[in-house]
Amino acid sequence: MxxxxxxxxxxxxxxxxxxxxxxxxxxxxxxxxxxxxxxxxxxxxxxxxxxxxxxxxxxxFDIDAIRAMINLQANPEKSCAEINKIANTHLADVNRRITGLQAVKRELSRMIEGCNSGRVDECRIIEVLQDHGQCQNEHSHLNAKV
Amino acid sequence: MxxxxxxxxxxxxxxxxxxxxxxxxxxxxxxxxxxxxxxxxxxxxxxxxxxxxxxxxxxxFDIDAIRAMINLQANPEKSCAEINKIANTHLADVNRRITGLQAVKRELSRMIEGCNSGRVDECRIIEVLQDHGQCQNEHSHLNAKV
DNA sequence: CTAATATCTCTAGTGACTAGAGGATCAAGG
DNA sequence: CCTTGATCCTCTAGTCACTAGAGATATTAG
Missing domain, CATH: 1.10.1660.10 (Multidrug-efflux Transporter Regulator; Chain: A; Domain 2)
Structure with a gap:
């Protein structure tokens, strides 16, 4: 066995x-x-x-994509192009997420630099987070599923 | 009003x-x-x-982190260091995720390259995904909440 | 043989929302 | 003044991908 x-x-x-x-x-x-x-x-x-x-x-990959790949796997006569398409879609998504996270990283670093560990009411992190105008980047993509 | x-x-x-x-x-x-x-x-x-x-x-930032920051905000006499810590923890997490996604990107690109658009049973995507040994990187961190 | 561990099914909880039902209220046009 | 449509209210339930726990049965180690 x-x-x-x-x-x-x-x-x-x-x-x-x-x-x-x-x-x-x-x-x-x-x-x-x-x-x-x-x-x-x-x-x-x-x-x-x-x-x-x-x-x-x-x-x-989300469950639906995995399900799709499994179905394709079960029908090997079908073209690999479909799986390729799934992977390509996902690659685009991964690239989007990387770009977004890098923007987040820049802004976080900038915020942390500005924080001199003084009193909270002088904290630049809160200040920056309250005022989107100080944000140099678009972050809307972050709402995408991860 | x-x-x-x-x-x-x-x-x-x-x-x-x-x-x-x-x-x-x-x-x-x-x-x-x-x-x-x-x-x-x-x-x-x-x-x-x-x-x-x-x-x-x-x-x-997740809701708990936001709640923590709001609570600190409500006590402005407290040190900004705590908020700084939250931001730094988060920055480390962001860095971890970027690294992971870059590994994912490499593998996806490799998979797509390897896929010759032939039959699925010759497709490297499924092959590569089945055999973790072919994966050059650790991905376990991806299970972390996003 | 017993005690600990592993397994089974089932239900409910998580985070961070999103959608919809069914009803009340408001603002604008006739 | 009246009606119509937009907005608001509360409440419940659904989403995704799990995770946790209850209570029962089965297997394994000592």
Missing amino acids: TEVTIGKAAKLTEIKVPTIRYYEEIGLIKPFTRTESNRRLYGVSELNRLRFIRHARELG | TEVTIGKAAKLTEIKVPTIRYYEEIGLIKPFTRTESNRRLYGVSELNRLRFIRHARELG
């Missing part, structure tokens, strides 16, 4: 046990074996899929 | 009406005037606080 229980699968894939069950609930990882006493058993391919999900999540 | 209703406040601060009510519900913005017919009225200081909240959120 190469099959493992959920706890072992959790360790092997570095996904928490409840999260694996959650992924099952939302249909990301389909039926696997169960023992006579109803315990989940995972084989190599399930573990691979879990690793795939984990890695994709770490890369910031 | 310099006081404005919630709709006007929403426009002035660029925070949506239900979000302003939500901020009230969680205690970020305290009692303001109400009209006889129970409508919320916001004055200059409330508008400033709302702008402060919005700007801080845009910079990625």
